[in-house]
Amino acid sequence: MAELKTKKNDGSVEAFLNSVDHDKRREDAFKVLDLMKEVTGEEPKMWGGSIVGFGDYHYKYKSGREGDWFLTGFSPRKKSLTLYIMAGFPEYGDLMAQLGKYKTGKSCLYINKIEDVDLPTLKELVRRSAEHVANTNR
Template identity: 60%
Template sequence: MKTRPNDASVKDFLAKAGNERRRGDALALLELMKGVTGEEPVMWGDSIVGFGSYHYRYASGREGDWPLAGFSPRKHALTLYIMSGFAKHGELLSRLGRHRTGKSCLYIKRLEDVDLNVLRELVERSVEEVSTRYAGSGS
């Protein structure tokens, strides 16, 4: 896997994140995820801010490490990595506000478009589920 934790500066990365609003949203996400995970942010690859980590192993034999929670302030949307997926979170998503989802990615244009309390709960539930599912396999 190409995306690994590294020693790049999260602060420097976020300082270059798009316009002032995108940078402000990124700093707010940084504090939200730091508060939920209790972990310090670490750069994963050159564009993901991650918090904590877990080790996964699929039935196929593929394995690797990934952040428990993370985000990237991409050009077109804030991308949040909700590693539990969304199957169990329909009720939360219905209350979240404007967003799109991928398999484990939550796309938000602006934080002002969503309910931050619901977003925090979504991140909390995902971190709890992934931590339980992969207990004892953390790196």
């Protein structure tokens, strides 16, 4: 079984975010950093070279594959700000309807700029997802 390459490390979150080329993306990343710190009560950690994660949990699939991952996190990618909503989106229809302009993948929320979304709704989405993941993986 292949080992997961993205792992928590001692990299500097601040140095990583300060290295983001685009000024607006960097500003938005610091806003999301503050939001996730407030919501989770966790200190941010680097996961791999480009993901900022908050909290962690251990998972084990029926297949036997297991590993460690963050409860929630984000990455200031070139194309968009990517937030990792590990619980996915199906049970958050009420929040998604109020969130604003975004795109989603399985567990990824893609935002072009922070002004495109309603921040109180985003906070609630992050809070519910992180709590769900933490409670499911105890």
